[in-house]
Amino acid sequence: MAFRISLGRYVPADSPIHRLDPRAKIVCGVALMVSVFFIQTPVQLAFGWACALALVLASRVPAGKVLESIRPVIAVLMVLSLFNLLLVTSGDTLVSFGPLRITTDGLWAAVNYSLRLVVAVIAANLILLTTTPTQLTDAFDALLAPLSRIGLPGHEIAMVFSLMLRFIPTIADEASAIVDAQTARGGALAEGSPIRRVRAVVPVIVALLASSLRHANGLSRALDARCYEGGAARGHWHPLQMHPSDWLALAVTAAYVVVLISLG
């Protein structure tokens, strides 16, 4: 069994999206994500999708990478669709078996809820795919600055977030190595009765926890050795600076949200 998680791995390229100031990018991205909840009609959905696809094109990230990052949420969206399909009972009845009724509203909800969420997922992933973890940290740092001012660890939260992204693939590789090892010892995760499977999880989880602690120890030694002392004295190789293009991006995003809502 292999866990090859590619969630949010930065893809280097030279595109207008890559060049955006990460703060502007995050604000635009969050606006896009929130705006999908206003999508109610087919026209809005089409408009949202068109914009999302245009952004993917503009980012010069290979479409395969974007698809890959959507794949993990497909199962969740399918379940969501199914629930909508079966539980929404307003509108005209299309088919009914016994207590179950599939209605026009249910069908539309099933389609709309999952498709509009895909737009949000694309927006979120584009941020991760076009922004280096360092830029992300710097941006969160800047955006969380108000928190720091009231005494909360804004910079540290940003740093932890960035380290988490960095260690996902490492821990995933380790997890698959441990699953291999325990499987070869007869503790198969993917076979046997449910009880057997649940029992097989323990040796993997405990070993993985021990492994993560080892990484944490190593990482803390590395951060100390590289004189990381939190945000205060830190300099920046590429200091964040808002350019006219960043303001333009914010303006375009605002216009998009207004148009989207007005289409409803």
Added chain:
Amino acid sequence: MTRPTLSLSHVTLRYEHGITALDDVTLDVAEGERVCILGPNGSGKSTLASVLCGLLAPDEGCVMLVGELACTSVGVDFDAYRRARRRLGLVFQNPDDQIVTSVVEEDVAFGPENLGVPSEQIGERVARELHRVALDRYAQADPSRLSGGQKQRVAIAGALAMEPQVLVLDEPGALLDVRGRRGIMRVMDKLHDAGTTIIHVTHFMEEALAADRVVILDKGRLVLQGTPQKVFSHSEELVSLGLEEPFVSRLAEALQARDVTVPWTCDEDQLLDSICSVTSEAMPADGQAKRPRDQLMRAREGSYRLAGASSEDAIRADSLSYSYGDTDAREDRRPALDGISFRIPRGSMTAIVGQTGSGKSTLLRLLCALEAPDAGTLVVDGIPSNGRRQRRQLHGHVGYVMQHPERQLFAETVWEDVAYGPTNLGLPAQEIERRCHEALALVGLLGRELSSPFHLSGGQQRLCALAGILAMEPRILVLDEPTAGLDPHGRAQLRAIITDIHARGTTVIQVTHSMDDAAMAEQVIVLNEGRVLLDGSPAEVFSPSTEQTLRESGLGLPDALAWAMRLEDAGVPVGTPLSIDELADAIANLVHEEVEHGL
């Protein structure tokens, strides 16, 4: 005398549970000096490295780091430590833990950013250091896609970008292959030439030869120090500490034991000259070899073929292919294994070699029935591994010791962990008990059954994990780099256990980075880019005629053979020995035979 760059005097450091990691250590390091620290596992090397780069303050003693008096009998001066740390760099074992971002150049810039270096200077430093470690082309790459050696070089560049006065390297090559280690050594040589002070902790004696001074630690005490020549001449003391000598001095000793009059040395060129002069004295003027070199080789091949033909196959692979296809997020969609065929006789000892990415690990996963081949057939212990049921059945036949198997430990006690496999096999309690007992006896961990596996030392953890697999009594044992990261004593111990298991009739297959280990096997399979490059007895695979092929795929020759070829070039024909004893015998024969001839 100028002031030393680093100075420790009477430093003692204790961890909780009363473990004394450093015991009255006094050490001065001069500017520009290259100091190598050796010692068995648990001797306090890493602790000493941490003290020297200002990450740990001792309990007693004085510490002076790059001109800052950081720790005195009065107490610890944390500000002095902070100032000192900005001029001390550290690189340690696991490159994965040292890389904090997912773009190479951003990672190199992390240190200078922390120091508050102006942004325009950071760019210069990043470019300069990436060039120094020969990774210019990878500035934009994702470190997790690089090889271990490249990652470690990123870590070194990251430390160097902070422009440290002293660079401390704590076993930087422990998790790397030969090629990766060579790359690190090259970088260290360059730094040394540029005047950087280097502290290098290592388990590889060969690497210590390049140092100005070697320091040996044992149980936290500094027991021996001096030039490599001086330190390695204390051979008995080294062996009693669980260390070994470099190949050169072991060869010199082996020759002395065979009455060949060469002086003891650990300098390659010097030994080569001495051997040339003793053999030329003994040899007739024409200097022609009396024994054709391939005589020995043919004899060895014959015995291998015989042994191979008499037994049935433990493993037979026919045009085996496997590719990770779309479950793999990598850009690289080449098949990991591309139609490979080979057979491994029952009861044999086989080594699989190849550089990172050659398909070794994938092959092991297939052999251990963790994956089904895409195409071709694979028959393991008489069972074809295509079906799910058969694969499950195979888990009891094939024991798989993964890389760093100590990572699989999970139970509360050593006993429980070892019993996990046999319990899964559904054996009766009495049988489980017998097997656990036997496996623990075999690896020498009897008496530790009730300890937590997490409280064992690194070497013992590995043995415990190995016992967990041996307790399943596999007919085929598959090991992925079993000696990686161990000290010389641990390596020797593990080799002895593997030899023992093999002698009991188990088929042993191991992936190894060490050509010397591979030369000790009965069969060697060389993989390159998912294909079998060479397959045969060690004498067939390692020979002057295959050297070029091996080099092209990033591999080398066993030390003894590499030496024999150098001697051959210098006019001393010694055939194609694969071990130090064969080489010493060949040289001794040449000297003694010719002397008799002359009389």
